[in-house]
Amino acid sequence: MLSRFHHLTLLFALALLCPMAPAQPTPAGESTDYVLQPSDLIRVMVFQEPDLQREVRITQEYTITLPLIGTIEVRNKTVRQVEELIHDLYNKDYLVNPQINLTVLEYTQRTVQVVGSVNQPGAVVFPPEKKMGLVEAIARAGGQNRIADLKRVRLTRTSPEGKTENFIVNVDDLMKGVSGEQWLLLKGDVIFVPEKIF
DSSP states (O other): OOOHHHHHHHHHHHHGGGGGGGGGOOOOTOTTTOBOTOOOOEEEEEETTTGOOOOEEOTTSSSEEETTEEEEEEETOBBHHHHHHHHHHOOOOHOSSSOOEEEEEOOOOOOOEEEESSOEEEEEEOOOOOOBHHHHHHHTTBBOOTTTGGGGGGEEEEEEOEEEHHHHHEEHHHHHHHOOOOOOOOOEEOOOOEEEOO
């Protein structure tokens, strides 16, 4: 009788859980806090509205164009934020509480340049849909060589408006955990590791 009770309890629990599963689940490994980039290829699906499904590539101006709602800007927005934006635009005039699912089909290749006193200077590619810090970029460039001065690493960054900024970073402190700053990198950053001055 006890085993039958447990069996019925399990079936009841499964019956309760199944309707709550999302209609369009996010694929395993898909990061909803990934910030969308120009040239990313995305698929936008509206549950039970197949005519509205689109695969679109984000333009260099950070825009996409979708049926009915037209062109929308996705600059500095995550996958989840764009899903919410699309939901709100469709919900406003066209659909009642639509379920939106946005999937990144193809990530644009994001690279930074690591030059100077490292073992493998050159382009370092970001892992797809992930962030990369200054320390990791140097490690991916084969690490610093024996004459590197990690206390005076220069990070050069160009803004979308074309303005160039230079930062001097004590990477030695970052590696030791002394500095709380992560120095997350952006596409196109240039990292120069100087030689020690003897």
